[in-house]
């Protein structure tokens with residue numbers, strides 16, 4: 001598989017402070033990767049390293065086969081949406097994008113095309129000061145897409161967007177991925193990443209503490225899956241063969257199933273007369289808390 005981004009044993013110190021320590025991961029073509037971690041975990045530092053804005057203290061950062069800090073041609077093929085995007089409020093959306101197109105030496109024709117693509121055509125000639133947060137974020141994304149980049153680095157892109165706009169935003173990222181773009185997005189909003197990121201890199205205090213698909217992370221963490229059943233009318237308040245089911249709300253039973261017990265417990269549940277069944281695997285929030293606790297216990 002071709003790696004669009006390859007980070008190998010990268011450390012970055014600011015003076016005596018080590019913001020990133022010995023981090024390795026890679027991003028393949030057409031992949032959406034989420035970089036998650038608490039405030040100060042090192043996410044923005046990693047993005048700046050990928051953008052070539054800063055150089056690693058140790059290790060190598062390769063983007064599109066080159067060194068982003070040394071090769072302007074590599075940087076020209078990257079799109080970046082910063083964490084807090086601020087535009088000149090006196091310019092219109094169209095003027096703003098034309099300004100960035102000139103800076104990036106992107107064809108001027110892309111301005112109208114991208115405004116259309118992010119759904120801002122109607123508002124293109126209005127001043128940015130009149131834009132809502134969602135419209136500004138879409139203008140930011142249009143700016144990141146100038147020059148048709150193969151790699152997009154998006155720092156907290158959905159902060160401040162309402163659920164409908166977030167859905168639109170992720171739909172848009174799916175379209176870009178289908179076109180072959182590689183997308184890295186940093187986020188605190190873990191729940192919204194489920195089912196959206198192909199791959200998750202969890203950072204904690206400058207160190208990578210976990211890395212994998214959601215299923216892989218679940219496999220490593222071995223957290224229980226919650227099974228909840230509602231028994232059919234008149235059924236006894238217990239399930240055969242297991243005393244560990246807890247009664248909930250008087251008419252339901254619940255159990256936290258270890259991965260190896262899950263199927264047997266589900267069979268026991270569907271073998272009884274039940275009216276309903278819910279199976280909830282560990283969420284990304286729970287996995288994140290688990291990996292953070294593990295890191296704390298390891299005293300890193």
Ligand SMILES: Nc1ncnc2c1ncn2[C@@H]1O[C@H](COP(=O)(O)OP(=O)(O)OP(=O)(O)O)[C@@H](O)[C@H]1O
Pocket residue numbers: 014017018019037038039040041042043044045046
């Ligand atoms: N130029 C710098 N000089 C000194 N320390 C820095 C510099 N840039 C970042 N740091 C420190 O490095 C650590 C990692 O910061 P970074 O911005 O990468 O975190 P982050 O994961 O993006 O956090 P957030 O979610 O709050 O944006 C922080 O403790 C920060 O204070």
